[in-house]
Amino acid sequence: MIPVTQAMLYLDGLSVSFDGFKALNNLSIDLAPGELRAVIGPNGAGKSTMMDVITGKTRPDAGVALFLGRHDLTLLDETQIANLGIGRKFQKPSVIETLTVEENLELALVGNRSPWQAIMQILRPQDRHSMSEVASRVGLTDALDQLGGTLSHGQKQWLEIGMLLLQEPKVLLVDEPAAGMTDSETLKTAELLKSLAGEHTVMVVEHDMEFVEALGCKVTVLHEGHVLAEGSLSHVSSNDEVVDVYLGR
């Protein structure tokens, strides 16, 4: 199929309502390949719902969601979308608590996901290599044998980012990565996400304005389910409407 758009991720006119409440209202965003984008907005602005639509958890009432200009995300389910190459980090860290860090990473490792393959699979040296590389990148080398449930909140966030990396997705959707992190960890996370852009397309949802500033990328402001403003952080923060609904005077 010929791509109908050059955008990596193309959302147009998305609407979702729950019992009359419009979580998304004619939302349109597009992300270029390799772009890093921050999405901000007050609670209930539709940030998580937007991610739910992209990852197939929620079906929109109206609108278009295209991946690589040719995959209609509104027709696929979570597993298909994940295997196409869209990875997601959840707002609440959701690592598998009864598996060790290493086992969590192994589950995320890119590869055939069929049950049969899971039975037959033996980790190859290059798999172990990429797992230990990611572990050191997210600072969990010493915690490989620890159970996911025993990690601190910040470590869980890191583990989840590590799992995301091992999936080798084309698009990373990262929901509030800095929540529960110390200032230095937050900066480290921002650096990591910045380093991923280019190779991957990254969309970050965040509340922490310092973190968004550290990302130094284009910002989209959501409000009541649609885009209120888009541009550099200084551009959107000088927007009167944005100041009214979100940043406060």
Add this chain to the structure above:
Amino acid sequence: MIGLRLRQLVFASIVALIAYVFAANVMLPASMGMALDSYSLTIIGKYLCFAMLAVALDLVWGYCGILSLGHAAFFSLGGYAMGMYLMRQIGERGTYGHPVLPDFMVFLNWEQLPWFWYGFDAFWFAGLMIFFAPGMLAFVFGWFAFRSRVSGVYLSIITQALTYALMLAFFRNEMGFGGNNGLTDFKDLLGYPLASNGVRVWLMLASGLALLLSLFLCQKLLATKFGRVLVAVRDSESRTRFLGYRVEHFKLFAFVMSAMIAGLAGALYVPQVGIINPGEFSPLASIEVVVWVALGGRGSLYGAALGAIVVNAAKTFFTGSYPEAWLFFLGAMFVISTLYLPRGILGALEDLAQQVKGNAPKLSTEELS
């Protein structure tokens, strides 16, 4: 480490039991007086079959979070498949002496054998059906249930409905499975008389080996990445889906495998007790299996096997000596295990051993070995 040792202990006890019976009843002359009598052999054989059923349930409940309240249905289907073979072995020795039709069909004035009884005169065919019938039911049921993402308590309720529906169906004479009375009056198995002590020994040994084999197979399966995906499904199903795993396929695989183990257990059970009737499908029977697993230690295959043996040994004792107290005792065991033994007997023993050693108990986890 201690957990590992306890599991080895359970495994070794089963091996020792098999070795003892083999030595005392098969190898040594009867004059030694060490051989077990028929009654004990049958009782032990029954417990071993129940232990297998518990292992089957633990595979899906303990490791994949599917609380099946209908596992006795798979057990019974395996039992019926074996029962049908045994019925056809009776031949002309039945009360009515019909060469092909089992007694109950003659009694119902049936002219010929229903099509689904064809082939059951051959042991190999019955042997296949022992796995195929429960496996197929689990596959069809699981295909629809898991694809529609029915899970948790809703899944438990429909498994309960499944076994109840099967019970009602098998009670009907028109179904062709002997109705209310089920299948009984078996004469011989592979040409050997069932009543003989020798056959009972071999049936008990087969049950023990089948239990060891299912423990071994499940353990091997759980030690692969497949096992870790199952645990991930149990603990965070949607997360596993977002990682790109087709959760329903994993559940289906485990569910079908579990049903087949349950079927094999049922098939070994029926010749030992000498009867299979629709009562085996009763919802209560499936719930009892859940009690065995919970009490023994959910999420530990050996715990499940241990639980089945302990509860059934207690059942034999109480229903013999204090029949009126049995249900109270069963209820008490379930309450106690829920309140004080969240990880079952095996888990409690592990913690105890840890404390004796002077180590603080570890964070409770279901270990995968």
